Amino acid sequence: MKPDAKPAAPMGTLHSALTPRCPGPAFTTELGIPTLSAAASSLAETVRKLRHREVELIPTVQSRGVAEQRFELLSLVEGTRALPALATRRRRPAGRGGRPAREEVRGSRWGSRPPPRSVGSGMEPPLYPVAGAAAPQGDEDRLGVPDGPEAPLDELVGAYPNYNEEEEERRYYRRKRLGVLKNVLAASAGGMLTYGVYLGLLQMQLILHYDETYREVKYGDMGLPDIDNKMLMGINVTPIGALLYTPVLIRFFGTKWMMFLAVGIYALFVSTNYWERYYTLVPSAVALGMAIVPLWASMGNYITRMAQKYYEYSHYKEQDEQGPQQRPPRGSHAPYLLVFQAIFYSFFHLSFACAQLPMIYFLNHYLYDLNHTLFNVQSCGTNSHGILAGFNKTVLRTLPRSRNLIMVESVLMAVAFLAMLLVLGLCGAAYRPTEEIDLRSVGWGNIFQLPFKHVRDFRLRHLVPFFIYSGFEVLFACTGIALSYGVCSVGLERLAYLLVAYSLGASAASVLGLLGLWLPRPVPLVAGAGLHLLLTLSLFFWAPVPRVLKHSWILYMAAALWGVGSALNKTGLSTLLGILYEDKERQDFIFTIYHWWQAVAIFIVYLGSSLPMKAKLVVLLVTLVAAAASYLRMEQKLWRGVVPRQPRIPRPQHKVRGYRYLEEDNSDESDAEDERTGGGGGGDGAEEEVLPAGPRPGPEPAGLHRRSCPYEQALGGDGPEEQ
Secondary structure, three states: OOOOOOOOOOHHHHHHHOOOOOOOOOOOOOOOHHHHHHHHHHHHHHHHHHHOOOOOOOOOHHHHHHHHHHHHHHHHHOOOOOOOOOOOEEEOOOOHHHOOOOEEEOOOOOOOOOOOOOOOOOOOOOOOOOOOOOEOOEOEOOOOOEOHHHOOOHHHHOOOOOOOHHHHHHHHHHHHHHHHHHHHHHHHHHHHHHHHHHHHHHHHHHHHHHOHHHHHHHOOOOOHHHHHHHHHHHHHHHHHHHHHHHHHHHHHHOHHHHHHHHHHHHHHHHHHHHOOOHHHHHHHHHHHHHHHHHHHHHHHHHHHHHHHHHHHHHOHHHHHHHOOOOOOOOOOOHHHHHHHHHHHHHHHHHHHHHOOHHHHHOHHHHEOOHHHHOOOOOOOHHHOEOOOOOOOOOOEOOOOOHHHHHHHHHHHHHHHHHHHHHHHHHOOOOOOHHHHHHHHOOOHHHHHHHHHHHHHOHHHHHHHHHHHHHHHHHHHHHHHHHHHHHHHHHOHHHHHHHHHHHHHHHHHHHHHHHHHHOOOOHHHHHHHHHHHHHHHHHHHOOOOOOOOOOOHHHHHHHHHHHHHHHHHHHHHHHHHHHHHOOOOOOHHHHHHHHHHHHHHHHHHHHHOOOOEHHHHHHHHHHHHHHHHHHHHHHHHHHHOOOOOOOOOOOOOOOOEEOOEEOOOOOOOOOHHHHHHOOOOOOOOOOOOOOOOOOOOOOOOOOOOOOOOOHHHHHOOOOOOOOO
16 A cells, blocks of 8 residues: 555445445445455456446446445545546536536436545546556556556457457458459349340330331321431441540540440430430430440440459459569459350340330230231242331231330330449449549540550451451341341241340350350350351251241241350450450450441441342351451461560559649559659648759659650650650
């Protein structure tokens, strides 16, 4: 006991102090000194644990009693100061009328009952000293716990005793991987719903507008066929210019937001069908044509990025060992890319089946049978010319009510809006914010030029015929097999079922893309091309008889097998591009080139829609053979070790003021590195030093590789060159 400690209270006072005023630990007057010491030790141990942990006691009657006994018992047994109160105290400012402010207990729920006072002194216990500061009574309190700088802070800030860092890390990356899967499924479902609504509405709209009676009754002499022709022209011709603006839009908005914007334009096209006029249909069709290539380029880039991120989250230990700046091995994400592309195209090909739902459940009830619609049709299949020559101009038995049409269009609009919400709410970002900034900071002029510069790469040049054929075969499935072979022989009422057969075959066969996990890379693409080659040769010599249903099973089988080849084609090409071009700085350019060539092929099909079927089959056959041969030639060059020539991606330039580039070309430099190298980075609010114009005196510092700006070139300073 210290010399300045107060003497212990007499036994009578001790007896009254040990009598609890509320339920709590039972102490009686028969307690002896050993029992009292044990109770004091137990209570002191509890207090010691509470002092160094951020624990909030639930204010119950028992806890209040324990707190009061702690103040009274320890002050009597040890004869020293009472231990601090659990709750900190604050004083309210003086109330109105000059009344003194009353004291409250902050953070407690004790109600209006004042905190207990120590016995004998009649004063409240002192507040607990600040952690880390030396207490006035010394560096060690009565409980033997060091105070001040030597306080046991490990109990307060130390690791949780049952914390397993490896297990928590594993759970964290598992959540990240599940998030990537959620992104892939959301993007796939959004694409399926978007194209299902678009194709279904366009198909129903063209059938209704084809009927002469419908046009005369509902629209009179408005010129609806001319509006439809200009609408189709806007959809098929506008994507020709997409190579000029697609990379700029993707870099400006970001991959996810470009997807959302394009899906919104598709929803805009659906909404214009509420009021079918020239000034609504044609502008929305032009906007939709502008959005086709950006939507597909951003979706292809998005799925590839998700595969790369899934690899990073699955092999995070290897990433830690290699370092943050070390890139993963070439082709390491290929298995995940195969799986994700198979999932995406399985969903997308179902859009053709979804598009037939308005036809099956609504429009088929208003159609004439094949004996009426095919009455003047003389030849089908390989002997046909154009699209449905001799088809009857009236296909509707009864005209659908406007109210029913509005209900169907409202359902389609709701589905389009749902697709927008899926992309907006469930699709995460494809890049980190710093990566997005780096992608934009290479310069908008460079972003505009880089798709054209990639023509130097022999791999892309060899794949261009396959890109064109990929556009040909989709349009041939929808116009050639479905119309010239299907509707021409079995009637318009069976069009929906033919496209459903194509859709289900393509969706199921998309899983065959997973064969690339075990087979050589060219096998899926070559297998799909071989299947289409056999079907094209078979169709070249087949002319079904109009109004004869006994060969309808051949049509369904041909449509399903064509869907199998389409699935192998689409899945194989997208996977191949994601494997050949792993750099995240190039992927949007590569997918833009791919889908731009598809748009060119669709434009060619639109121009040649009136050609004879034999001419169409010859063009399709020649393109297919050329595409397969060119692709095998590319694989042979890669096997021989020929190095492709890729355009250099410029380094990001972040800090630009006028024509003065004030930062080195190191986009990954941190603030700490900037301070070590004397960059003088003073944070976001610091002012940048403007360098004097013209060449600098003395030698150029080593390691500074920046491009000379036009202002320096005008003054004669060429500056160092990029290496």
